[in-house]
Amino acid sequence: MNDSVDTLFFDLDRTLWDFEKNSAQTLNELYHEFDLKGHGCATFERFIEVYQLENKKCWDAYLAGRLTQAVLRPARYTNTLRVLGIENEQLGAALGEQYVQRSPRQKHLLPGALDVLADLKGRGHRIIILTNGFDEVQRIKVNNSGIAPFVDRVLTSDELGFKKPDARCFAAAFEIVECAPNNTWMIGDDFQADIMGAAAVGMRQVYFDRYGDWDEQRAATGCEPTVTIASLSELKTCF
Numbered sequence: 687m688n689d690s691v692d693t694l695f696f697d698l699d700r701t702l703w704d705f706e707k708n709s710a711q712t713l714n715e716l717y718h719e720f721d722l723k724g725h726g727c728a729t730f731e732r733f734i735e736v737y738q739l740e741n742k743k744c745w746d747a748y749l750a751g752r753l754t755q756a757v758l759r760p761a762r763y764t765n766t767l768r769v770l771g772i773e774n775e776q777l778g779a780a781l782g783e784q785y786v787q788r789s790p791r792q793k794h795l796l797p798g799a800l801d802v803l804a805d806l807k808g809r810g811h812r813i814i815i816l817t818n819g820f821d822e823v824q825r826i827k828v829n830n831s832g833i834a835p836f837v838d839r840v841l842t843s844d845e846l847g848f849k850k851p852d853a854r855c856f857a858a859a860f861e862i863v864e865c866a867p868n869n870t871w872m873i874g875d876d877f878q879a880d881i882m883g884a885a886a887v888g889m890r891q892v893y894f895d896r897y898g899d900w901d902e903q904r905a906a907t908g909c910e911p912t913v914t915i916a917s918l919s920e921l922k923t924c925f
């Protein structure tokens with residue numbers, strides 16, 4: 687490998703794969719197919735508004751170790767329905783199951799994702815997806831969204847046994863794809879997991895500042911990303 691060719695580690699959710707859009711599309715399908723209007727939820731907007739709040743509460747409980755994944759999946763829907771005045775655990779469980787089945791199969795990518803991956807791959811860079819998530823779910827996203835032809839390898843925290851920003855996650859990834867931190871970049875939207883994690887192990891980093899909080903993050907952490915971008919197309923001139 688010559689010096690001008692890098693190994694590029696990309697985060698998946700919210701960096702390439704448009705998590706919010708794909709989630710909203712899945713919820714919209716469920717709202718109509720399960721006739722939630724008929725059950726008493728007057729609008730889709732109300733459904734998604736309550737779901738986002740209840741989903742966050744469940745995730746916070748899950749991350750704090752108070753909920754298991756198996757409980758989280760139906761609970762976020764059962765709780766949403768309850769707030770909407772609908773007591774129906776069976777419906778909540780069915781929505782939870784269908785969401786997990788369908789959401790990873792949605793195909794929306796962030797603007798420019800395909801174009802920029804094709805460009806970087808065409809210039810000989812090695813493209814690795816390094817994502818915190820379940821192996822089966824993340825692979826479905828890569829395969830269904832059209833980015834698979836440009837990706838040399840998908841590595842999930844599930845497979846590696848550690849999550850970003852844990853240095854052991856990056857070390858395990860380097861071992862599998864046979865590279866050292868020099869000539870590698872981590873590209874991601876999560877300042878803690880992607881940027882600080884990669885900086886700590888000596889990788890260069892591109893912060894995808896989708897939320898306009900670069901200054902705030904930098905001031906709070908003292909960590910200065912190697913490069914900050916506001917849109918994926920800027921990656922074409924980074925490497």
Ligand SMILES: [Mg+2]
Nearest residue numbers: 697699700701
């Ligand atoms: Mg992300």
